[in-house]
Amino acid sequence: MAERRFESADGSGQRASIRVRAPARDSQTGNYKCTVEWVHSGEKELFELWGIDSMQALQLALRAAGDLVNGGEEALRWEGSDEGYLGFPRTYPEFLPQALLRKLERMIDREIAAHTRKSEAERKRRQREQARGRAARKKPGPGRAKMP
Template sequence: MEWVHSGKRELFELWGIDSMQALQLALRAAGDLVNGDEEDLRWVGSDDGHLGFPRTYPEFLPKALLRKLERMIDREIAAHARKSAAERSRAQQSAAERKQSRARAGRSKPISG
């Protein structure tokens, strides 16, 4: 793996017992390398500064704690999805109400002639 940042080039050798573990380790290493530099780095076409590298947890944590963390994350994701869906629904409803209001206003104009 090669990391070039601020004119500095670093090479890292990563390997795993199989290709899946090597990929997991490479993604973890890439996320660790950019940690703290998110404000300076962007994917092409993105302006939010989120690079999308998954968060990893220390391997020594007990499985029960890892499961608890995963449930907490899942709850937060579900709450965010519900909130986003409700906001979209309200925006669509408001747009439909504005359209109906304009249509009613157009019908109520007096006919001159």
């Protein structure tokens, strides 16, 4: 269903990949299974994640894929990216109390809003500097006649 490929961050040429197979319904239980295939360091590991429905099985498989990739011994990078982000967002355990989950979400939202405000202020500052630079280049200097 989906695959992500990685390469070693140290330039050694080693490769890894993670594959998530489509959820499949078990005829005996009615539950769904999603298989994750983790290929790294010359090994291939298969993991089965079970859910009450196909969505839960898929969510658990994606979380497991992220945990496998982010928790590995190897220093990996997402193929084609220069950043250290491996493409799997952080998740939180579902068993945490709802009040704590809401508190964490509010904290995250505040941090995102602060970062956005800072980035926007920086963008506007750069635009003002660029506009000043353009205006300075257009002004006639001393001793220059202004063209009609």
